[in-house]
Amino acid sequence: MSIERITSIRGSALPLRGDNIDTDRIIPARFLRSVSFEGLEDHLFEDDRQQAGAAHPLSRREYAAAAILFVESNFGCGSSREHAPQAIRRRGIRAVVGVSFSEIFFGNSVALGLPCASVSTDASRVLIAAAEQAPGSVFELDLEARQLSGAGLTVPVTVPAGARDSFLRGTWDATALLLDHYEEVEAVAARLPYIRA
Amino acid sequence: MDTADRGKDSAFRARAPRVVPSPNSMPATLLQKVWDAHAVRQLPNGQTQLFVGLHLIHEVTSPQAFDMLRARGWRVRYPERTIATVDHIVPTRDQRRPFFDVMAEDMLSALERNCREAGIQLFDLSSGAQGIVHVIGPELGLTQPGMTIACGDSHTSTHGAFGAIALGIGTSQVRDVLASQCVALNQLKVRRIRVTGTLSRGVYAKDVILEIIRRLGVDGGVGYAYEYAGDVIDRMSMDERMTICNMSIEGGARAGYVNPDATTIDYLRGRRFVPAGEAFDTLAEWWLSLASDAGATYDDDVEISGSDIRPTVTWGINPGQSVYVDERLPGVSDVEGSARSAVEEALEFMGLKEGDSIAGTRIDVAFVGSCTNARLSDLREAARVVRGRHVAGHVKALVVPGSQAVRAAAEREGLDQVFSDAGFEWRGAGCSMCLAMNTDKLEGREICASSSNRNFKGRQGSPVGRTLLMSPAMVAAAAVAGEVVDVREVALVD
Numbered sequence: 001m002s003i004e005r006i007t008s009i010r011g012s013a014l015p016l017r018g019d020n021i022d023t024d025r026i027i028p029a030r031f032l033r034s035v036s037f038e039g040l041e042d043h044l045f046e047d048d049r050q051q052a053g054a055a056h057p058l059s060r061r062e063y064a065a066a067a068i069l070f071v072e073s074n075f076g077c078g079s080s081r082e083h084a085p086q087a088i089r090r091r092g093i094r095a096v097v098g099v100s101f102s103e104i105f106f107g108n109s110v111a112l113g114l115p116c117a118s119v120s121t122d123a124s125r126v127l128i129a130a131a132e133q134a135p136g137s138v139f140e141l142d143l144e145a146r147q148l149s150g151a152g153l154t155v156p157v158t159v160p161a162g163a164r165d166s167f168l169r170g171t172w173d174a175t176a177l178l179l180d181h182y183e184e185v186e187a188v189a190a191r192l193p194y195i196r197a
Numbered sequence: 198m199d200t201a202d203r204g205k206d207s208a209f210r211a212r213a214p215r216v217v218p219s220p221n222s223m224p225a226t227l228l229q230k231v232w233d234a235h236a237v238r239q240l241p242n243g244q245t246q247l248f249v250g251l252h253l254i255h256e257v258t259s260p261q262a263f264d265m266l267r268a269r270g271w272r273v274r275y276p277e278r279t280i281a282t283v284d285h286i287v288p289t290r291d292q293r294r295p296f297f298d299v300m301a302e303d304m305l306s307a308l309e310r311n312c313r314e315a316g317i318q319l320f321d322l323s324s325g326a327q328g329i330v331h332v333i334g335p336e337l338g339l340t341q342p343g344m345t346i347a348c349g350d351s352h353t354s355t356h357g358a359f360g361a362i363a364l365g366i367g368t369s370q371v372r373d374v375l376a377s378q379c380v381a382l383n384q385l386k387v388r389r390i391r392v393t394g395t396l397s398r399g400v401y402a403k404d405v406i407l408e409i410i411r412r413l414g415v416d417g418g419v420g421y422a423y424e425y426a427g428d429v430i431d432r433m434s435m436d437e438r439m440t441i442c443n444m445s446i447e448g449g450a451r452a453g454y455v456n457p458d459a460t461t462i463d464y465l466r467g468r469r470f471v472p473a474g475e476a477f478d479t480l481a482e483w484w485l486s487l488a489s490d491a492g493a494t495y496d497d498d499v500e501i502s503g504s505d506i507r508p509t510v511t512w513g514i515n516p517g518q519s520v521y522v523d524e525r526l527p528g529v530s531d532v533e534g535s536a537r538s539a540v541e542e543a544l545e546f547m548g549l550k551e552g553d554s555i556a557g558t559r560i561d562v563a564f565v566g567s568c569t570n571a572r573l574s575d576l577r578e579a580a581r582v583v584r585g586r587h588v589a590g591h592v593k594a595l596v597v598p599g600s601q602a603v604r605a606a607a608e609r610e611g612l613d614q615v616f617s618d619a620g621f622e623w624r625g626a627g628c629s630m631c632l633a634m635n636t637d638k639l640e641g642r643e644i645c646a647s648s649s650n651r652n653f654k655g656r657q658g659s660p661v662g663r664t665l666l667m668s669p670a671m672v673a674a675a676a677v678a679g680e681v682v683d684v685r686e687v688a689l690v691d
Binding site for chain 2: 018019020022024025028029030032033034035036037046047048050051072073074077078079080081082083085100102103104107108111112160161162163165166169171173174175177178179181182184185188189191192193194195
């Protein structure tokens with residue numbers, strides 16, 4: 001059971017351009033043919049990488065050690081497959097920063113202790129350009145201070161209060177919390193008209 | 198049905214509601230009422246802990262959840278409120294066990310083992326009730342108004358058609374629901390989308406939802422639940438409402454729903470998991486009381502004229518990139534900024550040119566299937582178009598019914614014969630070529646006219662395969678013509 005508090009993430013960034021990048025692109029469905037999440041990182045953006053060749057940021061050596069993924073808007077839309085943030089996290093990425101995220105992707109990421117922080121469209125452009133121009137630049141996402149800094153830049157980030165609180169308190173793995181005061185759950189269930197006493 | 202199943206069935210089914218919560222005094226939306234009925238408490242992080250009334254699981258997103266549960270020594274709290282089926286990986290041609298597809302066999306075996314150990318009812322291939330999880334839930338009457346429903350699949354939004362709050366969740370949340378029968382959720386805003394007027398001939402629910410997504414954007418729904426309302430929605434059958442709610446997620450909405458009404462009640466009466474007699478009447482009264490009140494306030498309100506909608510086809514790589522079949526593709530110079538590069542990227546991937554007409558686009562494959570459009574009414578509409586016609590010589594066409602029950606009902610009407618005579622393959626039930634986790638997939642750069650829900654790059658199994666989303670009738674028309682055509686010109690539709 002994880003109770004790790006996540007307050008900041010520091011490391012180099014991997015820039016990934018494009019709005020509406022869906023989870024089928026992040027991890028194509030054929031790699032979901034498994035009963036575990038193991039090895040998913042090897043297939044992260046597999047088809048995009050194949051099509052872009054050596055130019056794809058994920059194929060470039062200078063981004064191999066990246067800890068933060070820079071993206072644009074509506075990242076992770078489409079399928080609810082947790083395999084998408086699993087593949088990202090297993091690749092060594094510990095935070096995603098972009099303009100906006102699909103809600104299911106966002107929630108799945110929280111459950112893995114992978115913060116997704118939002119920045120303005122302008123900030124996103126600047127950050128992606130900075131990571132492209134100087135790969136290896138170190139950035140720090142500070143959840144407590146709600147800011148991202150690095151490459152001579154400091155930009156404010158937003159993380160919905162509930163998620164941010166969960167990271168800072170180390171309660172992002174929700175199961176134990178949901179099992180707390182279980183008599184309250186049973187009381188709600190017993191009141192529901194469609195559940196037999 | 199064996200005795201064990203009967204026992205499980207009745208454990209799920211309510212005998213008679215004990216307490217019917219009184220309606221709120223303040224006018225409220227259905228979302229608010231259902232939310233309040235299931236809210237356990239507010240969590241320290243501000244989210245609400247919600248009880249989940251129905252949990253649906255399948256073979257792709259649940260095995261890891263069961264493993265996590267075992268690793269932590271937790272048990273399944275309410276096994277009678279979780280129902281399983283197998284859909285994503287099932288072969289649609291030869292379904293004998295063990296499957297030729299070894300990995301598919303492993304995944305189904307894991308599901309069988311997990312269900313057996315936890316005491317969860319599994320509708321497998323031998324049950325006669327197997328099918329796409331979002332087709333069988335409603336069909337069996339598992340899906341009911343006023344429920345909170347969760348499933349490790351984004352198209353869980355389908356069940357909102359009944360006036361349920363239906364949420365697609367990831368595997369960690371599947372674990373949470375198995376362990377606690379609860380999810381943690383942020384409060385949602387509600388956008389009412391009223392579709393007014395009357396749909397023209399040849400315009401279907403699929404066209405309506407594609408129109409909504411085109412207008413509001415693929416991320417327009419982020420933070421919202423969509424409440425679909427208005428004359429067009431009111432007149433729709435449950436099948437049509439399911440098509441609409443199914444693609445809420447494609448518009449970025451966390452959920453989508455339609456208020457329960459007489460159509461909902463009529464659909465549910467007599468279904469396997471729905472109580473009968475007095476218990477039904479009491480439940481039905483509760484269901485109707487959950488509909489949004491006249492004076493309810495919405496965070497946003499949108500009106501769309503249904504009368505103006507025409508048969509719609511996607512041309513790009515997300516479901517918001519669509520045009521009417523008699524329209525031309527957008528010009529790159531018509532759009533600005535990042536939207537322009539998105540249009541360029543989509544046109545390039547699709548091999549289409551700006552300003553081209555979508556009609557006349559040659560297709561290689563025609564797929565009638567998926568949780569969006571593989572119910573009996575969808576198959577009837579497609580069959581109506583192909584009856585007495587034949588699929589074009591260069592087109593591979595297949596019909597994959599949404600469930601074994603849909604397949605059987607269609608066969609009773611002779612639809613299988615209509616499709617076979619026309620050159621369609623008539624398959625077993627499953628997700629099939631919607632996401633190509635079985636052996637049904639596009640090859641190379643094939644273009645598929647598809648009644649499914651996603652036209653993402655690589656979605657139908659070939660990394661460079663291309664998808665054109667449209668209604669089942671339009672898929673049928675395209676199959677016959679060998680290219681995208683206006684169904685209104687091919688077949689007499691009403």
